[in-house]
Each structure stands twice: as structure tokens, then as C-alpha cells.
Amino acid sequence: MNDFENNVRQYVKTYKMLHGSLNVYSIESKKSIVKDLMQSFDYDEEQCYVEINNIQVLEYTQKSIDVQYGMMVGRFQPFHFGHQNVVNEIILSGKKPLIAIGSINDDRNKDKNPLSFKERKALIELIYPNNEVEIIGIQDMKSWDDWMDNTISVITGHKIDINNVTLFYHNKDIDRQDFSYRGKDYKNLFYTTMFEIENIKMTPIEFVDRTDFKIEANGRDIRHNLDGFKHFLDGRIYWELKRKGW
Numbered sequence: 001m002n003d004f005e006n007n008v009r010q011y012v013k014t015y016k017m018l019h020g021s022l023n024v025y026s027i028e029s030k031k032s033i034v035k036d037l038m039q040s041f042d043y044d045e046e047q048c049y050v051e052i053n054n055i056q057v058l059e060y061t062q063k064s065i066d067v068q069y070g071m072m073v074g075r076f077q078p079f080h081f082g083h084q085n086v087v088n089e090i091i092l093s094g095k096k097p098l099i100a101i102g103s104i105n106d107d108r109n110k111d112k113n114p115l116s117f118k119e120r121k122a123l124i125e126l127i128y129p130n131n132e133v134e135i136i137g138i139q140d141m142k143s144w145d146d147w148m149d150n151t152i153s154v155i156t157g158h159k160i161d162i163n164n165v166t167l168f169y170h171n172k173d174i175d176r177q178d179f180s181y182r183g184k185d186y187k188n189l190f191y192t193t194m195f196e197i198e199n200i201k202m203t204p205i206e207f208v209d210r211t212d213f214k215i216e217a218n219g220r221d222i223r224h225n226l227d228g229f230k231h232f233l234d235g236r237i238y239w240e241l242k243r244k245g246w
Helices: 003-019 028-041 045-067 081-092 117-127 146-159 192-199 219-223 235-243
Strands: 071-072 096-101 134-137 163-170 177-183 184-190 201-204
Touching: 003 028, 003 071, 028 045, 045 192, 071 081, 081 096, 081 163, 117 134, 117 235, 134 146, 146 177, 163 192, 177 192, 184 219, 201 235
Parallel strands: 071 096, 071 163, 096 134, 163 201
Antiparallel strands: 177 184
16 A cells, blocks of 8 residues: 555544544545645545545445345245344344345236235335345246255345355244255255255244234235234335235
């Protein structure tokens, strides 16, 4: 690092100490830093702005690398309190929620897939706005090998290091199935087995007790009887679904 780069970084660091780091890269803050650098060292104005922008990009990239994510996978047709419980567990763990919405390429139908990926994403963002969560879309594939490869590709395509991802999950007996993966057959196991095989970090969580809400409900129940199971939905989502004609 040459003297120019070192001096610019030192002035940015000093500005953060004096004024806080939140607005250090605002237009007015950059103007102030550049003005001080020009007065102190007679540096070129344009070069100062370029170097400050380089520092900003570097810090942003470093933050992205350091973020730890807690991932949950589901279809979210619709997003309900059971799903929110998982997201909240992730937040309480200190990780950023990474919500993988599945079956985004399935044909829409009233019984199983009434909401598009865009609509499901918008419902989740009613609860967690302002980039509080990262939302990605996962396609259904012809094989589990392709599904996992695609899932990892989508995650890394969002500039997320797969080593920084922990799957948060609960296995239900109803989800047991027979499947083939990486050339081997598995009997009566859960899809989460594939994450274990791929050495992706995993955290089991307790399944939310529906009796807490005085109902037994799942996504299908809600889809077929919105008003009957509305107490298993956040009010904001309930009214948005009503607006859509549910």
C-alpha cells in the first residue's frame, strides 16, 4: 500500500471515529473527506473519490463474505406461523435468514401451488422488510442430484459462501421417503440427508406445536379454508390473501 492509499484510508477511519460509520460513504461525507485530503496533501480530487469508492467496495465485499446464514427450505403456500418460527430461530441464533422458496417452476394450480414465486416472496417481505432476510428461488428438478447442484449454484450465485450456510430444519415422519442420491439408494429417510452428505452445516429445531394456536393446521388446510385457519397466519398475510380473493 502506497502513501496515498494509506493516507486516504486513515482519513476515512478518522472520519468514522469522529462521526460514526453509518454515513461515512454518503455524498456529503465523501466531499468532506476529499476536501481535507486535498488541503492536507494537495491530492487530486478525482483520485481521492476513486480511492474512497474502492475502500467502500472492499468493505462491502468483506461484510458479504463474513455474513453467516441460516437457511430454511419450503414451498410457503402460504407463509404461516410455523415458517415464521423457523425464521425467528435463525435470527435468535445470530444468523441472517436465507429463505429458499421451492417449486418455483411448478405450474400454478388452486389446490397445491396457488402463489407464484414473486407472490410468495412479497408475502414474506411483508413480515421481514428492508433486507432483513435473503430470499432465493429453487426449481424442482428431475433428480435429487440436479436439485442439490442447482440449489448450491443459486446460493453461490447470490454471492453467498456455501461454507457460511447452516440449514435449519425439523424432520416430520410424514416427509420420509425413498430416494436415490449420488448413485446410492436411501430408504425411508428425509431430504435433509442430502445436506448432511454434502457436509453442509445443519441445526435441528423443534417443530412448532400447533396446539399453541389451538388448531391443527398445515399449508393445505390454510389453502382450502383460509378463514377457518386464519389464526395460524400473520394478520398482514391474511389480509393480503383476502385481497387476492382467497
